[in-house]
Amino acid sequence: MSDFNTTKNSNQYNIQWFPGHMAKTLRMMETEIHNVDASLVLLDARIPLSSLNPEIERITARKPKLYALNKADLADPEVTAQWIRYFRAADAGCVAINAKQKGGTAAVKAAIEKELTDLLARRQVRGMGGAKIRLMLCGIPNVGKSTFINTFVGSARAKAADKPGVTRGKQWVGTERYDLLDMPGVLWKKFDSKQTASNLAFIGSIKDDILDIEELAMNLLDQVRCNYPEKVAERYKLNAEQLQLPPFELLEAIGRKRGMLISGGEVNTERAAIMLVDEFRASKWGRISLEKPPVREELPEEDDFDGEE
Numbered sequence: 001m002s003d004f005n006t007t008k009n010s011n012q013y014n015i016q017w018f019p020g021h022m023a024k025t026l027r028m029m030e031t032e033i034h035n036v037d038a039s040l041v042l043l044d045a046r047i048p049l050s051s052l053n054p055e056i057e058r059i060t061a062r063k064p065k066l067y068a069l070n071k072a073d074l075a076d077p078e079v080t081a082q083w084i085r086y087f088r089a090a091d092a093g094c095v096a097i098n099a100k101q102k103g104g105t106a107a108v109k110a111a112i113e114k115e116l117t118d119l120l121a122r123r124q125v126r127g128m129g130g131a132k133i134r135l136m137l138c139g140i141p142n143v144g145k146s147t148f149i150n151t152f153v154g155s156a157r158a159k160a161a162d163k164p165g166v167t168r169g170k171q172w173v174g175t176e177r178y179d180l181l182d183m184p185g186v187l188w189k190k191f192d193s194k195q196t197a198s199n200l201a202f203i204g205s206i207k208d209d210i211l212d213i214e215e216l217a218m219n220l221l222d223q224v225r226c227n228y229p230e231k232v233a234e235r236y237k238l239n240a241e242q243l244q245l246p247p248f249e250l251l252e253a254i255g256r257k258r259g260m261l262i263s264g265g266e267v268n269t270e271r272a273a274i275m276l277v278d279e280f281r282a283s284k285w286g287r288i289s290l291e292k293p294p295v296r297e298e299l300p301e302e303d304d305f306d307g308e309e
């Protein structure tokens, strides 16, 4: 049975991708949530809402929780600061991190212990201050869970993979003070919007094999040139007129500039599209956020994100 469905429409793809192992992971999470003190939900700092899995939200609602906006080093620091304010205004614990760096995991530990202040105090009173904190680590595929665990634990235990859908089982990983339950990456059955699906595809959380790469590259260019025109122009040496071209012509113009031609002088648009998506994912376009927080009134002014992740 096919585990995905893509339906073409006027300018975007309706993408659904929910292999059987993801349904199994959700069932496993339902059980394991009872065995942990709190959950740590990794989100992608470039698309915090699109990477917020409603199924994970539902399951983790029963326990204290911290959101970590990972890959903050790839996102626009100003927008990340807005996201932190957005989450905190909703009374949700939230930190921005780069899972490759120790500073990121240290920030998570401090924030988790703040979320668990009451529990830790109760344990202290009962003489159980030495009990380990049990955390469930969850998030969508490719969000950086393995990387986080390796940095957290201080050695390469979990295998980081660049492909979503590389199936892993749950595993407990221990440190002196923590037991971390690493869950496989999981999406959800039906994305509520095509934008969500596109965002997940742009950052590489949906298996590329099921995507039309040219469509993906054109949508990505179209979206990014609205908010960061100077970054696209600079990377691909485009003048103001070229930057306004219809998406397919823009793809061709970039391919031509890179000398990606086939016989007859035509542009190999598939090759150009692969190059564009790869370069975006490798942050060659610069630090870009694909999503801004919805406007909420009375957000607090202060934040402690300095954009240095």
Ligand code: G4P
Binding pocket: 070, 071, 072, 073, 074, 097, 098, 099, 100, 139, 140, 141, 142, 143, 144, 145, 146, 147, 148, 159, 160, 161, 162, 163, 185
């Ligand atoms: P997963 O377990 O959630 O599926 O994700 P994983 O840790 O495998 O990470 C997916 C990719 O994202 C890896 O890149 C990893 O290095 C990268 N990554 C994770 N966290 C961060 C972060 O905070 N910042 C940046 N810039 N990248 C991050 P890769 O190219 O697949 O692997 P590698 O060659 O880097 O090992």
